[in-house]
Amino acid sequence: MRASRLLSLMLLLQSRGRMSAAQLATELGVTARTVYRDVDALAAAGVPIYAEHGPAGGYELMAGFRTRLTGFTAGEAESLLFTGMDGPAADLGFGGQVAAAQLKLMAALPVAYRDASMRIRERFHLDAPGWYREPDDVPHLHAAARALWQDRAVEVDYRRWSPRPGVVRRRLHPLGLVLKAGVWYLVAAGAGPPRTYRVSSITGLRTLDEPVTRPAGFDLAGFWRGHVDRYEQAADAAVAQVRLTAAGLGRLPDVLGPKASRLALRTCTGPDADGWHHAVIPLESVPHAAASLLQLGAEARAVGPPELVDHLRETIGAMAGLYAG
Incomplete structure (x- = not known):
């Protein structure tokens, strides 16, 4: 010991x-x-x-001293194979380096550990995106990762959905990248405290010749945990107002997942005179919320924000046109 x-x-x-x-x-x-x-x-x-x-x-x-003795235990050697997330590494432009590092690691391990590590690779695989969901198109992820690694500021064109939909330009200091359920997020500081930006919503990115000084004591994992907690409690997150039938309310856990549905149930009122319940749901983006509500069919109706109502109206109109006649 x-x-x-x-x-x-x-x-x-x-x-x-x-x-x-x-x-x-x-x-x-x-x-x-x-x-x-x-x-x-x-x-x-x-x-x-x-x-x-x-x-x-x-x-x-003393300068120049290094030990080559690493003393891997069997469990440590096996666990390293779980860090080789080939898909995310390729997204960031490190696919070749990760593959080469894995080969070198395997070559350096004793035969007994190498065999156990191969069993890990044969038996476990990480697939981050959810079912029936294509990974986000993230053409600017590599550039964002490069600026982050080089501690350079960036100027981005960002497509937002609230409070006013449209593309805005932001000057940001990148602080971290997070992969959550198959979706990449950039954590960056702008004019105020650090915020999160969905990478797929970045429509343009330019790296600036401006150095980034990371805030003293900034902890990416701790910041992200706090962001997730606030988002799931809807303390500072965008929300959509919806009306639901009793059947739609009962189906929310299957459509939104347990945590988001708990928020809806916590804010739920009704039924009103027409039998509808009123609730709020997290609004990650207008397309994401619309896709969820469309799964409920006539058991749910969006009341706000207006851009969500307009998006649903256009989508449902286009779908109705497909079946006309």
């Missing part, structure tokens, strides 16, 4: 550079006193580790 911890400590310093005893203790799940003892043990074993004192001090490996 201690040998594994010593190796982890050494690899942390090798990959991240100078770290304080408190930071190392947090990463390793031990006390600072244990870190002091482990550092002494590494130094006694000949690892060139030294300490810098002061507010910005910490432990550091």
Whole structure:
């Protein structure tokens, strides 16, 4: 157990550079006193580790020192194969690099681990998009990823659906890309705090010669969790107002999914004198909401926003024309 911890400590310093005893203790799940003892043990074993004192001090490996000892366990080696998401990597322009890295990883593994890893690849596959749903067309994803990697600002033309539909131009500082249920989102800061932008709604993107300074302490995973929570609670998300029959209300979980349907049920009122219930549903985009409501047929009617009502009216009119006569 201690040998594994010593190796982890050494690899942390090798990959991240100078770290304080408190930071190392947090990463390793031990006390600072244990870190002091482990550092002494590494130094006694000949690892060139030294300490810098002061507010910005910490432990550091001597420049140029690297260990080739990684000490993969069987479980760690197998789990790495789950990180090879070929589809998303190809979307970002890294398909060739991922394939090459996987080949090198397989070649470096002991035979027993290599066989187990091959069993993983033969038995598990990640397919992010939902059923009967084509992945979004994201022609500007690669450019967005390149600007993000290079810490460059971008100017985008963005097709929004609310509060006023249309294409707007935004100057953004990219902070992250997130793949959610087969849909790519760009997290970026504009004139205000960071927001999310659906990449498929970007109709134009130009990388600017303007450096991006990431906000101190910004955590992409933490920001996204907060965004998802707010969106699912409709605290700051766009919503559609709908009227539903009792049958339509009962079918909502199958159409919207359990979380979105819980929002609708939480906001539901009625029935009114005509037997209709009134509720709100999350509005990810007008086409997405329209496609969901069309599944309910005559059991649902959109009341707002106007662009959703217009979209449904045009779609239903076009469908009726197909069956005229």
